[in-house]
């Protein structure tokens with residue numbers, strides 16, 4: 001099996017005045033291509049810090065990261081942007097949709113920043129993939145929370161990323177809707193997508209193949225299911 005994410009000895013230190021906050025302490029993390037991995041841990045344990053580093057939204061204070069065979073540590077900003085655009089899709093707890101754009105236009109948005117072709121077919125395919133065929137022309141305000149998160153997932157998928165990262169994607173959704181979003185993740189995973197999902201909810205986290213538990217900036221346990 002091919003490793004698509006390899007992180008070794010990651011540390012992250014935030015400085016607030018004289019205070020140092022050690023958000024990540026020597027974290028080793030690995031995911032294989034096509035794997036569905038969850039990360040759980042209490043608030044403040046470093047989940048977002050880890051996900052942001054894996055997604056190249058933030059840089060570690062120490063340690064090494066490889067994505068899809070490429071060394072990330074030490075890359076210049078523009079190479080980092082390229083690596084991120086070609087490999088990573090990101091989903092957040094707050095859906096971060098543009099309120100004046102339709103579902104279809106929100107999903108299309110990243111194509112404006114990449115040099116990939118902007119086919120209507122492509123957007124239709126993504127709308128179908130996230131179960132929103134009938135909702136393409138709705139504004140976010142006309143959608144339910146679960147539908148809004150589906151739009152955000154579609155937007156994350158439009159550039160064909162190898163890896164989907166989601167930071168508490170069901171944090172604003174009720175339990176039934178959360179289950180449906182996790183079913184969608186599983187379906188995308190079956191099609192070959194690598195998924196790393198951060199959640200507070202252990203029952204949801206156990207739907208992944210592998211679960212990392214973070215506590216106090218350290219990986220405490222890695223459980224493997226099925």
Ligand SMILES: Nc1ncnc2c1ncn2[C@@H]1O[C@H](COP(=O)(O)OP(=O)(O)O)[C@@H](O)[C@H]1O
Nearest residue numbers: 014016021023042043044045046047048049050
């Ligand atoms: N920009 C920042 N400046 C200072 N401290 C931060 C910053 N971001 C996060 N932290 C601290 O780092 C630790 C880990 O935060 P975070 O990764 O957001 O935790 P989680 O996502 O698990 O709730 C926390 O103690 C948090 O307060």
Ligand SMILES: [Mg+2]
Nearest residue numbers: 047048049167
């Ligand atoms: Mg967080």
